[in-house]
C-alpha cells in the first residue's frame with residue numbers, strides 16, 4: 325500500500341507504507357536507487373562498442389528491518405531491480421552488456437532470507453550470495469570483480485567490521501564507485517574513547533588511522549572531512565564527498581552518505597541526487613512524518629493546510645552556505661590563473677552542497693557583476709560548458 329503525498333516539483337512523492345516510521349531509510353534508498361540507476365545506464369552504454377560487465381556489491385546486505393513480504397524496501401531488492409532495468413534497456417538496444425551482483429550477510433537468519441529472495445528475484449543478473457563477515461569476504465569479492473566496473477555499497481549498522489582497508493581493496497581500481505553510510509552520532513559519541521582498547525581499535529580501523537586521539541576535537545564537518553580524505557588516500561580515489569540524510573522529525577542529521585570515485589561525473593551525479601532527494605523529497609517526507617507524530621501524541625487529526633514544502637529547509641541552508649563558499653573558492657582559484665570550467669567545478673562541488681547547474685548560474689552572475697570573464701561562450705549560449713574558460 326502506498327501513501328501518496330502532495331505534488332512536489334511537478335511530480336508525486338509516493339512513500340510506501342513499509343517505510344513509515346523509518347523515513348530516513350526511504351531517503352537512503354532513494355539516493356541509492358537514483359545514483360545506481362544513472363551510474364548503470366551510463367556505464368552500460370559502453371556495451372554498444374564492446375562487451376561490458378557491471379557489478380553491484382552490497383557489503384552489508386541484510387535484509388534488515390524489512391516490513392514488506394517481498395522485501396521491496398531493501399538495498400538488495402533495489403540493486404537487483406535497477407540492474408535488471410539497465411540490462412533490459414541496453415540489451416534491447418543491441419548493447420553487449422551483462423550484470424552481476426555480490427551480497428554479503430553475516431547473520432545466519434538474514435542470510436537465509438537473503439538467499440531465498442535473490443534466488444527468486446535475480447532475473448537477468450548473475451548473483452553471488454556470500455555468508456559471513458564483509459572483511460573475510462573481501463579477497464573473494466576482489467577476485468570475482470576482476471577488472472570490471474563496480475558500484476560498492478557499504479551500509480553497516482555501526483562501524484564494526486567496516487575497516488577502511490577492506491573498502492580500499494575493492495575500489496583501488498578504475499571504474500569503481502563507492503557509497504558508504506557513516507553514522508556520525510555513533511562515531512561522535514566514542515571518538516575520544518581512551519579506556520576501552522577494543523573500541524579504539526574498531527574506530528581506528530573504520531577511519532584507517534593509527535590513533536583515535538586525532539579525532540577528539542573534530543566537529544561533524546571536520547570528522548566527515550577526515551573520513552573523506554582517508555578514503556581518497558587509502559583507495560586512490562580522486563573524489564570523495566558527502567551528503568547528510570536528515571532525521572525525519574528532528575532538526576539533525578540521521579546519517580551521512582559518503583560517495584567516492586575517480587571520474588568527475590561522480591561529483592555532479594551525487595550532488596544532483598542530493599538536490600533531488602535531500603533537497604526535494606525530504607521536505608515532503610519529513611513534513612508528513614512530523615504531522616503523523618503530532619497526531620499520535622495529541623490523539624487528534626491535524627489539518628492539512630496545503631502549501632506543500634518544495635524544498636527542505638536544512639538543505640536550503642546548506643546550499644546557500646555552499647554558494648557563498650563557492651564564490652570565494654572561484655575567486656581564489658582564478659586568482660591563481662585561467663581555468664577551464666571542467667577543471668573548476670568538480671573541486672568546488674566536492675566541498676559544497678550545490679549542483680553543477682547551481683555553480684554555472686553563480687558564475688554567470690559573477691560575470692554580470694564584472695567579477696570574472698567567461699571565454700568561449702557564444703552570445704546565444706545560456707549555460708556554461710566544460711570547455712569554456714574562466715579568468716579574472
Ligand SMILES: C[S@@+](CC[C@H](N)C(=O)[O-])C[C@H]1O[C@@H](n2cnc3c(N)ncnc32)[C@H](O)[C@@H]1O
Nearest residue numbers: 384386388398399429430431457458479480485
Ligand atoms: C543496516 S543493515 C543493511 C541494510 C541494507 N543495506 C538495506 O539498505 O536494506 C546491516 C546488515 O549487515 C549485517 N552485518 C553486520 N555486521 C556484518 C559484517 N561484519 N559483515 C557482513 N554483514 C554484517 C547485519 O546483519 C545487517 O543485516
